[in-house]
Amino acid sequence: MTKASEAELTVWQRSFAAGTSSGLSAILCNPLEVVKTRMQTDLAHSGKSTGVRHLHRPAISGSTFGTLGKIARAEGVYALWRGTEASLLITVPLIALYLPLYDNLLQSLQGAGAGVYSPLLAGSGARAFACMVVAPLELLKTRLQGRPQDPKGRGKSAETSTKAYKRHVAGTIGDIRGDMQGGPFSALRSLWRGVGATLAKDVPFAALFWMLLEPMRHVLEPDGYLPLNRLWSPTAQHGTGRLSSLETATVNAVAGSVAGGLAAGITTPFDVIKTHLQTTKNLGRSHTMLTSASRIVQRRGLSGLFLGVKPRAMRVALSYSILMSSYEVFKSAYARQENVPTEFVSAPTPAPQDSAPAGPPTAQDELGG
Numbered sequence: 001m002t003k004a005s006e007a008e009l010t011v012w013q014r015s016f017a018a019g020t021s022s023g024l025s026a027i028l029c030n031p032l033e034v035v036k037t038r039m040q041t042d043l044a045h046s047g048k049s050t051g052v053r054h055l056h057r058p059a060i061s062g063s064t065f066g067t068l069g070k071i072a073r074a075e076g077v078y079a080l081w082r083g084t085e086a087s088l089l090i091t092v093p094l095i096a097l098y099l100p101l102y103d104n105l106l107q108s109l110q111g112a113g114a115g116v117y118s119p120l121l122a123g124s125g126a127r128a129f130a131c132m133v134v135a136p137l138e139l140l141k142t143r144l145q146g147r148p149q150d151p152k153g154r155g156k157s158a159e160t161s162t163k164a165y166k167r168h169v170a171g172t173i174g175d176i177r178g179d180m181q182g183g184p185f186s187a188l189r190s191l192w193r194g195v196g197a198t199l200a201k202d203v204p205f206a207a208l209f210w211m212l213l214e215p216m217r218h219v220l221e222p223d224g225y226l227p228l229n230r231l232w233s234p235t236a237q238h239g240t241g242r243l244s245s246l247e248t249a250t251v252n253a254v255a256g257s258v259a260g261g262l263a264a265g266i267t268t269p270f271d272v273i274k275t276h277l278q279t280t281k282n283l284g285r286s287h288t289m290l291t292s293a294s295r296i297v298q299r300r301g302l303s304g305l306f307l308g309v310k311p312r313a314m315r316v317a318l319s320y321s322i323l324m325s326s327y328e329v330f331k332s333a334y335a336r337q338e339n340v341p342t343e344f345v346s347a348p349t350p351a352p353q354d355s356a357p358a359g360p361p362t363a364q365d366e367l368g369g
Contacts, residue, residue: 009331009334009335011100013331013334014099014100014103014331015095015096015097015099015100016096017327017330017331017334018095018096018098018099018327019091019092019093019095019096020326020330021095021322021323021326021327021330022091022092022094022095022323023088023091023092024322024326025091025318025319025320025322025323025326026084026087026088026091026319027081027084027088028318028319028322029315029318029319029322030080030081030082030083030084030087031068031080031081032064032068032311032312032314032315032318033083033087033311033315034071034079034080034081034082034083035064035067035068035071035080035308035311036271036308036311036312036315037083037142037275037308038067038071039067039307039308039311040271040272040275040276040279040307040308041275041279063310064310064311064314067311068080082144083141083142083144086137086140086141086144087141089137089141090134090137090138090141093133093134094130094131094133094134097129097130097133098126098127098130101125101126101129101130102122102123102126105121105122105125105126106118106119106122109121109122119210119211119213119214120207120210120211122210123206123207123209123210124203124204124206124207126206127202127203127205127206128199128202128203131195131198131199131202131203132192132195132199135191135192135194135195135198136191136192138194138198138278139176139191139192139193139194139278140172140173140176142194142274142275142278142279143172143176143278143279144169144172176190176191193277193278194274194275194277194278196288196289197270197271197273197274197277197289197292198274200270200273200274200289201267201270201271201273201274202267204263204266204267204270205263205264205267208259208262208263208266208267209259209260209263209320210259212258212259212262212263213255213256213259213324216254216255216258216259217251217252217255220251220254220255221247221251245329245332245333248325248328248329248332249325249326249328249329250325251328252324252325252327252328253321253322253324253325254321255324256320256321256323256324256325257317257318257320257321258317259320260316260317260319260320260321261313261314261316261317261320262313263316264312264313264315264316264317265309265312265313268305268306268308268309268312268313269293269305269306271308271312272296272304272305272306272307272308273289273292273293273296273305276292276295276296277289277292293305
């Protein structure tokens, strides 16, 4: 088998392509993230719940677009992009870290004979590590999006709006600092509040996403586009893998959207619990994921665990459609610039018809969620 690593794009090129793609999707999809977070924090701070200062608000509309309109009217359109800076701070380094680690794990697992479970295991492990690293930024983003902005800055000059947003950020940071009580360890530990729920949400999401994505991409482009095709069809003969930019974008946009939306919907209960843990004040050390889930079910029933499922599924579907398609197009552009044959970027060298079965191929097209 040809040594594909000699023709691989560099880690920096792959990470830059992934970071750029994830930044684009974060900006475009942020309004749906804000809506989802508001629906979930409205649950966390309703009734007798003691919540983060200033988070209580009138009941949120039950529909995605109704909530979207209510936030825009009450706080201004800019509020729909609240937390974008934090989202970018999370997304770009997370994906830049996630991809090289995923690729390395995937290659190792394939070599160890993990077969069709390689994407599941590699995606889960890489996602878990990346989530631990960016957990404090995830906490900041959730608080920024869940905390209503001072309406005094709405509809005013750019300078006034900027000052209002600075006050909003300062107030959010103040809330987080207020939670950092006790000794150094306890204070530091508070920055990772909800990380267990984040892992419980993101790790299954990554596992589901990759196990759904790879077969779908195989179906959409069975002629050897994917380096993992042999895992699902060992006798398949790989084609050249030479897709146009439009074909590359289309295959990955469709597969990424469907896989992302389904995985997001299934893992919504963990997202609801994570938001509840991160936006509720004075929970105490004894408050766990199970106690949060119990409180939510007592107040809203089992349906409470799926609050925000529509905007979450819509956001993730749109996000991963943009993410996967733009990432693959960026990679193809890099390959052309470096004169790397496209088949080395998107598929392994085909094995001769009369040769022995080739070893596990090297994956180079995966992007984590």
